Amino acid sequence: MECPVCLDNFNTSIHMPYVLPCGHSVCVSCVDALIKAHNNFCPIDRRDFTSRDQLKPNYDFLEVLQAQITPVIQNLLCCNGHLIEELVTVTQNCEICDKRRSTLWFCITCQYGVCDKCKNWFEGSRSVIEPGLKCYRSHSMRLTEDVQKYYPKRKGVFLCDGCLKKSSGSSTHCRKCNVDFCIECYQKLIELIPVATNIFCTCKNQLAWRFSEVCGKCKRCKNAYKKSGSFLCLKCKNKFCIKCTDCIRRNR
Ligand SMILES: [Zn+2]
Ligand SMILES: [Zn+2]
Ligand SMILES: [Zn+2]
Ligand SMILES: [Zn+2]
Ligand SMILES: [Zn+2]
Ligand SMILES: [Zn+2]
Ligand SMILES: [Zn+2]
Ligand SMILES: [Zn+2]
Structure with missing residues (x-):
C-alpha cells in the first residue's frame, strides 16, 4: 500500500502511515510537508485537519506491515541458521540469557546452546525490526505480547526501562541485559x-x-x-x- 501523496510504499520509518481524522492514511514525511506548506487537508477528500498533535500512526496498518516482514514461524535457529531441535546434557552458557545451564537446546555443529526458558521465550516472541530499536548494549530485542506467560516469577509485572514505571502486558526485551520497554515506550519510540x-x-x-x-x-x-x-x-x-x-x- 502506498502513500497517496508521494506514492512511495508505506514502511516503518520515514514513510510511516499516519491516520488523518477522516480515516485516510498519509506517510509521516508528507504529513510534515503538508503542515509546513499550510495545506492542512486530506489529499483524497480535502477534509482539513488542524494540528500534527491530533494525528497518530496507523497502528493497525503498522502491525500488518510488521507481520509481512517478520516470519510467522519463530523456529529457534542457531547463530548460523541451523534449526535447533535437540535437547542435550552439556554445561555451558545459554546464548540468549548468558546464564550457565546444564541442559541446552543445542546445535551440535556450532556448539550453540539455548536454555529451555529462552527457547520458550524466543518462540513466543517476535523480532523487533524497527531501525534504532536495540538494547543499550546493541543486542537486538524481541517483543512478547504478554510477559506473564514467560516470566512467571514477575507475576506479569515488570519495570519499564524507558519510563521507569511498573508495567504489564507486552514488553520489548533483551534477555542478556534484562532490558524491558513497555508498549507505550515502544510505540513512542517508533513514532519519535x-x-x-x-x-x-x-x-x-x-x-x-x-x-x-x-x-x-x-x-x-x-x-x-x-x-x-x-x-x-x-x-x-x-x-x-x-x-x-x-x-x-x-x-x-
Ligand atoms: Zn508520502
Ligand atoms: Zn480523507
Ligand atoms: Zn537462556
Ligand atoms: Zn548451527
Ligand atoms: Zn515505558
Ligand atoms: Zn525526561
Ligand atoms: Zn542487551
Ligand atoms: Zn542542545
Missing part, C-alpha cells in the same frame, strides 16, 4: 525516531535517537535512566528520555 530531526533541544539544535547512548539523568525530568538510550543533542550533548522527547514534541 523518524521525526526526531523536527524536535529541538533547549539550544535549538535538533535531536537524534541513539540507542547506545545511555540516557542517564534526563536533562528535562532529571530522572535517572540506566538501561535506555536517549534522544541526543549532538551540539550540546544534552540527553532526553523518551517521555520528555514526546512532551517537547507536543509542546507540553
Whole structure:
C-alpha cells in the first residue's frame, strides 16, 4: 500500500502511515510537508485537519506491515541458521540469557546452546525490526505480547526501562541485559525516531535517537535512566528520555 501523496510504499520509518481524522492514511514525511506548506487537508477528500498533535500512526496498518516482514514461524535457529531441535546434557552458557545451564537446546555443529526458558521465550516472541530499536548494549530485542506467560516469577509485572514505571502486558526485551520497554515506550519510540530531526533541544539544535547512548539523568525530568538510550543533542550533548522527547514534541 502506498502513500497517496508521494506514492512511495508505506514502511516503518520515514514513510510511516499516519491516520488523518477522516480515516485516510498519509506517510509521516508528507504529513510534515503538508503542515509546513499550510495545506492542512486530506489529499483524497480535502477534509482539513488542524494540528500534527491530533494525528497518530496507523497502528493497525503498522502491525500488518510488521507481520509481512517478520516470519510467522519463530523456529529457534542457531547463530548460523541451523534449526535447533535437540535437547542435550552439556554445561555451558545459554546464548540468549548468558546464564550457565546444564541442559541446552543445542546445535551440535556450532556448539550453540539455548536454555529451555529462552527457547520458550524466543518462540513466543517476535523480532523487533524497527531501525534504532536495540538494547543499550546493541543486542537486538524481541517483543512478547504478554510477559506473564514467560516470566512467571514477575507475576506479569515488570519495570519499564524507558519510563521507569511498573508495567504489564507486552514488553520489548533483551534477555542478556534484562532490558524491558513497555508498549507505550515502544510505540513512542517508533513514532519519535523518524521525526526526531523536527524536535529541538533547549539550544535549538535538533535531536537524534541513539540507542547506545545511555540516557542517564534526563536533562528535562532529571530522572535517572540506566538501561535506555536517549534522544541526543549532538551540539550540546544534552540527553532526553523518551517521555520528555514526546512532551517537547507536543509542546507540553
Ligand atoms: Zn508520502
Ligand atoms: Zn480523507
Ligand atoms: Zn537462556
Ligand atoms: Zn548451527
Ligand atoms: Zn515505558
Ligand atoms: Zn542487551
Ligand atoms: Zn525526561
Ligand atoms: Zn542542545
